[in-house]
Each structure stands twice: as structure tokens, then as C-alpha cells.
Amino acid sequence: MRRATGQAARRGRGRADPLPAVRLGGATGGVRPAGSGAGGGFTPVTLPGTPSAAPGIDADRLSTLLNAERMRWIEARPRSAALRERARRSQLHGTPLHWIGQFPPPVPLTVERAAGARLYDVDGHEYADFGLAATAALWGHDHPAVVAALRDQLDRGAVTLWSHEDHVAVTEELGRRFGLPFWQFTVSATDANRFALLLARAVTGRRRILVFNRAYHGSLEQTAAVLTSDGTVPAPGVEPNGVDVRESAKVVEFNDLDALERALVPGDVAAVLAEPVMTNGGAVIRPEPGFHAALRELTRRTGTLLVIDETQTIPAGPGGCTRELGLEPDLITMGKWVAGGVPAGLYGMSDEVAAAAARYTEAGDGGLGSTVAGGPLAVRAMRAVLTEVMTDETYAHMNRLAERYERDVAAVIDRHRLPWHVGRLGGRVSYAFTPVPPRNAGELYPRVGSSLRDALWLYLANRGVVLNAMSGAALMSPMTDEADVELHGALFAEAIAALAVPGGA
Numbered sequence: 001m002r003r004a005t006g007q008a009a010r011r012g013r014g015r016a017d018p019l020p021a022v023r024l025g026g027a028t029g030g031v032r033p034a035g036s037g038a039g040g041g042f043t044p045v046t047l048p049g050t051p052s053a054a055p056g057i058d059a060d061r062l063s064t065l066l067n068a069e070r071m072r073w074i075e076a077r078p079r080s081a082a083l084r085e086r087a088r089r090s091q092l093h094g095t096p097l098h099w100i101g102q103f104p105p106p107v108p109l110t111v112e113r114a115a116g117a118r119l120y121d122v123d124g125h126e127y128a129d130f131g132l133a134a135t136a137a138l139w140g141h142d143h144p145a146v147v148a149a150l151r152d153q154l155d156r157g158a159v160t161l162w163s164h165e166d167h168v169a170v171t172e173e174l175g176r177r178f179g180l181p182f183w184q185f186t187v188s189a190t191d192a193n194r195f196a197l198l199l200a201r202a203v204t205g206r207r208r209i210l211v212f213n214r215a216y217h218g219s220l221e222q223t224a225a226v227l228t229s230d231g232t233v234p235a236p237g238v239e240p241n242g243v244d245v246r247e248s249a250k251v252v253e254f255n256d257l258d259a260l261e262r263a264l265v266p267g268d269v270a271a272v273l274a275e276p277v278m279t280n281g282g283a284v285i286r287p288e289p290g291f292h293a294a295l296r297e298l299t300r301r302t303g304t305l306l307v308i309d310e311t312q313t314i315p316a317g318p319g320g321c322t323r324e325l326g327l328e329p330d331l332i333t334m335g336k337w338v339a340g341g342v343p344a345g346l347y348g349m350s351d352e353v354a355a356a357a358a359r360y361t362e363a364g365d366g367g368l369g370s371t372v373a374g375g376p377l378a379v380r381a382m383r384a385v386l387t388e389v390m391t392d393e394t395y396a397h398m399n400r401l402a403e404r405y406e407r408d409v410a411a412v413i414d415r416h417r418l419p420w421h422v423g424r425l426g427g428r429v430s431y432a433f434t435p436v437p438p439r440n441a442g443e444l445y446p447r448v449g450s451s452l453r454d455a456l457w458l459y460l461a462n463r464g465v466v467l468n469a470m471s472g473a474a475l476m477s478p479m480t481d482e483a484d485v486e487l488h489g490a491l492f493a494e495a496i497a498a499l500a501v502p503g504g505a
């Protein structure tokens with residue numbers, strides 16, 4: 001395994017990097033084509049004060065720093081900018097996935113290669129990667145066990161649509177770790193949720209699905225519903241003419257047992273789909289004591305199935321939160337990290353669900369599956385992940401680094417008396433601009449601090465540290481170096497010292 005090189009640190013911090021003269025005016029916020037195609041002008045942002053700033057942060061300083069960091073990013077990335085301009089002619093928003101266009105950097109980070117827990121861009125910059133593809137690269141970009149497994153399998157065939165010994169080894173190991181006996185393979189976590197919900201409907205004969213407010217379970221319209229004063233509506237940005245979530249979903253706040261009971265008692269909900277600890281609001285939102293026991297009791301009492309989505313919560317431990325919290329779901333879903341970066345997902349089910357599902361799928365395809373699901377390449381990688389990577393030692397390393405990262409952030413929050421908090425779930429750490437951890441994701445909206453998040457992301461990335469570009473969360477991998485955690489701590493302290501309101505909030 002690669003050890004610390006400290007290279008990102010030296011490289012990021014050692015540069016003189018004077019602020020370039022940037023042509024201003026033009027596009028609103030983004031890069032627009034420049035004559036050479038390699039640079040770009042932008043309009044500096046002027047912050048209205050709040051809510052894009054955050055409590056404890058000086059809005060003027062933030063605005064100045066954000067503009068400077070955006071200029072610095074653009075000027076140091078002419079090849080990335082040129083590729084972006086080329087991509088505009090063949091890709092929506094000039095990005096391969098439209099989300100990338102919404103991330104903080106005005107020109108996307110354009111990767112030349114990824115190795116260990118590092119990214120290298122086409123302009124010659126090196127980054128310590130704490131984003132790790134939002135857990136899809138949780139074990140590192142080239143974990144030796146995964147790479148060896150993939151190389152070997154490439155000589156044995158990438159897809160066959162038949163059974164392999166690796167499938168059996170994987171499903172046996174999943175049963176041991178997560179406590180559910182029967183498993184099926186999918187291409188992604190989104191698909192795992194799609195099929196788990198379809199089975200829940202088939203098994204219960206009910207239509208509605210209950211999700212917690214602002215949860216994200218993939219690009220699955222039926223779960224993209226939020227709670228408003230008008231009741232359940234499609235999540236912002238989701239086309240309302242698709243699935244009618246008012247008819248098909250119920251949404252309640254996490255940790256609100258009264259609302260949950262009111263929603264389940266009519267007996268029309270097929271399944272509750274839940275992250276065991278919510279991670280999607282850019283914070284770690286923990287279940288209150290007794291919440292999971294009550295959720296299980298209520299779902300059993302009302303004949304509702306419980307589906308636990310472990311896609312983001314696996315940093316909690318080698319059996320996810322399911323094992324850490326002693327949960328007893330009817331179905332489990334997961335994806336991203338399961339095959340070390342090869343697209344793949346899984347869902348597991350209890351004996352009872354499997355018996356009903358077997359009857360349901362006897363007659364035809366049941367609307368489940370994909371030709372490339374459980375392809376041997378992905379499954380070989382899964383076997384390596386489960387048997388060689390997800391060890392107690394791996395988790396001890398991830399936890400140790402995450403504790404350090406959390407301490408560094410907490411110290412800065414204390415030093416500047418900021419009304420923020422930092423949360424950790426095993427190897428995952430994130431901070432949010434509320435004084436105490438929220439009870440539910442609803443408490444985080446409307447979100448404050450979006451400009452601060454952008455500025456921090458850019459400040460760190462301009463100096464060699466990359467966080468999750470959507471939420472600012474950090475993940476530790478078995479290939480993450482302590483020196484990189486240290487570098488993050490130093491840079492975060494520097495950035496906040498430059499931005500905090502003098503004397504504290």
C-alpha cells in the first residue's frame with residue numbers, strides 16, 4: 001500500500017502563485033469561451049451578506065476570497081479550461097455528468113489519473129482526495145487487492161450472463177456481514193433501491209413508499225420527494241410530470257416518530273426506505289436513542305417492509321450501520337463502494353421477502369434486473385473488497401484519521417467561536433453551519449453557507465486538498481495518508497482565520 005509522500009503538501013503550499021490578472025465581465029459565474037479557448041473571464045460575485053455566507057463569517061471577506069480563489073483556479077488550469085470548451089460542443093453543460101457543472105470550481109477538475117487517495121489533473125496538479133467519488137472510491141483509486149482481482153478477471157471474461165463461483169463467495173460473505181440470507185446483483189445503488197422497492201410493492205400489495213425528508217436514494221423519481229407546507233412534492237429540480245409523488249410517496253422528518261406512526265398506521269405503505277444515519281444534508285444526522293427500535297416496531301406492526309440503504313454509511317463499520325446499530329431490516333441496498341469503483345449494486349432480503357419474491361418472479365422478469373448486473377468483472381472486485389479490503393485494520397486506519405480530521409475542524413470552530421458543528425460517522429466527517437447537530441435534514445434547509453462551502457472547497461483545492469464537491473464531506477480510505485489529514489487541518493485553519501468575523505460570532 002502506498003504510504004505518505006507529503007507531495008501534495010509540498011506542491012500545494014510551496015507555490016508562489018501570484019494572483020493573475022483576470023479579465024472580468026461576461027458570463028454569470030461560469031467560465032465563458034475566451035479567444036484562445038484556454039482561459040476565461042467571469043463576473044466576480046458580490047454576496048448579499050447572508051444566506052450564502054454563514055454565521056460567524058464576514059461577508060465582505062468571503063466575497064473577496066471567493067473571487068480570488070476562482071481566479072487562481074482558472075489561471076492555473078489552461079488545459080482543463082480548453083477541454084471544457086471542447087466538451088461544450090458535445091456534452092450537456094460541457095460536462096459528462098450535468099452535476100459536475102454545479103460543483104464549486106469554475107472549470108471542472110479534469111483528471112489525468114487517480115491513484116491511492118490522490119488525483120492528478122491534466123494541468124499537472126496533485127490533490128489529496130477526500131471526496132473519493134462520494135464513497136465509490138472509498139477504498140482508494142487503485143487498491144492493490146482490487147487491481148489484482150480486476151487484472152486477473154480481465155483474462156477470464158468481463159460479462160457472461162452466467163453464474164460464477166465469485167457470485168457465491170460474495171453472497172455468502174454479504175449474508176455473514178449484514179445478516180440477510182438472500183441477495184441479488186444490480187448495476188448501481190439507484191437500481192438496488194428501484195428493485196428493492198418494486199419487490200416491497202409486490203410482496204405487500206401496497207403502492208406507497210415512505211422516505212425521510214431530503215433523503216437521497218439515487219436518481220429515482222419515486223423517492224425524490226420532499227416535505228413542504230403544501231405537503232409532499234417532488235424534490236427541487238425533479239420533473240413534476242414524471243412520477244406523482246403525492247400519490248406514491250409519504251415523507252416524514254427523520255427522528256419524528258409521531259409523524260412516522262401517523263403515516264404508517266393507515267396500512268398503505270409498502271416500505272420505509274431509510275439511510276440508518278442520514279448523510280445527505282451535508283451533515284451526519286444520527287438517529288435519536290430508541291428511534292430505530294421504534295421504526296422497526298412500527299413497520300412490523302403495520303405490515304410495512306423496512307429497507308435500509310447502506311450506500312453512504314459503510315464508513316461506519318465493516319457490516320455498515322446495520323451491524324453497528326444491530327438493525328433487522330427486511331431488505332438492504334448498497335452500491336458505489338461495493339466493487340471498488342466498478343459500477344455495481346446489491347440488494348439483500350430476508351427469508352420471508354425471498355419466499356414472496358420467488359413466487360413473484362416465477363412467471364417472468366418481474367421488472368427486475370439488467371443484462372450487465374453481476375458481471376464477473378464487478379463481482380470479482382466485490383469479492384476482493386469484501387474479503388481483502390474491508391478488514392478490521394482498514395477500519396482502524398480510517399477511524400484514526402477521521403478522528404484526527406474531526407479534532408482539527410473542532411479546534412478551529414472553538415478557536416473562532418463559530419456556531420457550527422462537526423460530525424463523524426466512522427471514516428466520514430462533515431461539518432455544518434448550525435450550532436448543534438440537526439435532528440433531521442429539514443432543519444438544514446434552507447441551507448446557509450453555500451458561498452462559504454464554495455470558497456472553502458476552492459481554497460483547499462487550490463492548495464492540493466479535494467473534498468466532496470457537493471457537501472464538503474470528507475472520507476478516509478485505507479490509502480489516505482496522515483500527512484494529508486494534517487495538511488487539511490492547517491489549510492482549514494488558515495482559511496477560517498481569513499474569513500471569520502473578528503472576535504467570534
Ligand SMILES: Cc1ncc(COP(=O)(O)O)c(C=O)c1O
Pocket residue numbers: 134188189190191193216217218219275280309311312335336
Ligand atoms: C444513500 C444513497 N443511496 C443511493 C444512491 C445512488 O447511488 P448511484 O447514484 O451510484 O446509483 C446514493 C447516491 O448518492 C446515495 O447517497
